Amino acid sequence: MTTPARTFARIALGSMLAFAGLSHLTVARDEFQAQVPDWVPTDKDTTVVASGVVEVALGSALLFVGRRRRLVGIVAALFFVAVLPGNISQWTHHRDGFGLNTDMKRFGRLFFQPLLVAWALWSTRAPRQSR
Helix, strand or coil, X not given: CCCHHHHHHHHHHHHXXXXXXXXXXXXXXXXXXXXXXXXXXXXXXXXXXXXXXXHHHHHHHHHHCCCCHHHHHHHHHHXXXXXXXXXXXXXHCCCCCCCCCCHXXXXXXXXXXXXXXXXXXXHCCCCCCCC
C-alpha cells in the first residue's frame, strides 16, 4: 500500500514525463535537439524522437502500472541518469534550449537530475512497515 503523498508524486511525475515525451515528438523537437551530445551515434532528430517515445511510455507506466510500480520507478530513475550526459553536453557546449541561455542556468539545471532520480524512486516505493 502506498501513501497519498507518494501517489500524488507518482502521478505528477508520470504526467510530466508523458507531457515532455509528447513535446519531444511535436512542439519542442528543436529545443530537445540542443541537448543531444555530438557523440551520440544517431542523428539528433532520431535521438529526440526515441527519447520522446521512451518518456511517453515511462510516463504512462507511472500513471497506469500497478503491480510493477517499483520496477517502473527504477527504470525511470535509470532513464534520468541516462539523459544526464545530454544535460552536461548542453552546458559544456553552451547550447541554448528551454530558456537555458546562460552557462549559469545550464549548470544549475544539472542539480535537478538527481532530484528526478530520487522522485522516481521515492514515489514508487511502498512505505516501510513498522514492526
